Amino acid sequence: MTDVKVTVMRSSPEEGQEKPHYDTFTVNAKKNMTVLDALFLIVEDQDPTLAFRCACRLGMCGSCGMMINGRGRLACRTKIEQMGENILVQPMKNQPIVKDLTVNMDPFFGNWQKVKPYFVPKEGENTFAVIPPDSERREIIDENQDCITCGLCFQSCDAVAMRDDYIGPAALSRAYNLIADERDDAKQERLNLVSTESGAFGCHSFGACVEVCPKGIKPMVTIQKIKAKKLKSSFGLKW
Ligand code: FES
Incomplete structure (x- = not known):
């Protein structure tokens, strides 16, 4: 003692x-x-x-x-x-x-809501379609699934400190999970929603979010993936 x-x-x-x-x-x-x-x-x-x-x-x-x-x-x-x-x-x-x-975590959860953080099923499809645990499709988003919305990435992010409207690492990471989910019917809408200066393009890759996440999630890396998807989508490429 x-x-x-x-x-x-x-x-x-x-x-x-x-x-x-x-x-x-x-x-x-x-x-x-x-x-x-x-x-x-x-x-x-x-x-x-x-x-x-x-x-x-x-x-x-x-x-x-x-x-x-x-x-x-x-x-x-x-x-x-x-x-x-x-x-x-x-x-x-x-x-x-x-x-x-x-x-008061309203700023954090307010931004979480902005990315439409829920799965949108395709018309007439079985919304409970299972992606096998060992499939590559599952691996794409696996690393982000453990977010516990503690807000530590949001609080440590200098981009959040610099501009009030920046959505922040956790919400963007959540958005990516859904954008990368082929079953989701709101992928394009969500991609457009977060591909803005207050969204993914507001990230300056400071990296504090990666350092502090207690679950080992790497939001900064995920945000770069959103940017890549947006660029591909803008050029009419498969994303
Ligand atoms: S009390 Fe629940 S994460 Fe610490």
């Missing part, structure tokens, strides 16, 4: 306290304890007003995204022993703070 110092950014814009300040708490850390465990200990023993969001505590729901030691991470998957004895915890960027470590 070691004592670690956890410094947390605090603010409460909705209660008129916009200017952030930092509180440091000492937590007695046990082996395998996560940053999320430490935040719970702080709430239980030191400051019950500390606000943060979580649900599954298993890296599945995507609700505990925050900045830990300057990088976007899931608090429930970040072990204290990997972070050192001084840990800085801040809310995600690119989204308004509700309170302390809790942000």
Whole structure:
């Protein structure tokens, strides 16, 4: 067991306290304890007003995204022993703070909605047509299927920070999944929707989305695939 110092950014814009300040708490850390465990200990023993969001505590729901030691991470998957004895915890960027470590994710999910993120079946076709797990068609989108919509790619993206209307890595990645799905009947519409300056062509390949994704997804790579498909489509080539 070691004592670690956890410094947390605090603010409460909705209660008129916009200017952030930092509180440091000492937590007695046990082996395998996560940053999320430490935040719970702080709430239980030191400051019950500390606000943060979580649900599954298993890296599945995507609700505990925050900045830990300057990088976007899931608090429930970040072990204290990997972070050192001084840990800085801040809310995600690119989204308004509700309170302390809790942000309003409307910008993220608003953009998610913009790409028509649902499968559109072809008229009269069996919408449950199975693509065999070992088929090449499945491999095209396999790597993107694990997105848990945590928003860490969105918060780390400088293109999002630079322009308010940029859709962002996660939503574009979702759009690509459907564009690449031959069963989908809205492929062309969706491709046109995301092949704009606020869509795929707004990506400057900064690459932070690839670095922070807790599921190993590479949105930046996927976005380049959207651009390639758009170019092929513009020249009347098969895409
Ligand atoms: S609490 Fe669900 S991903 Fe961390």
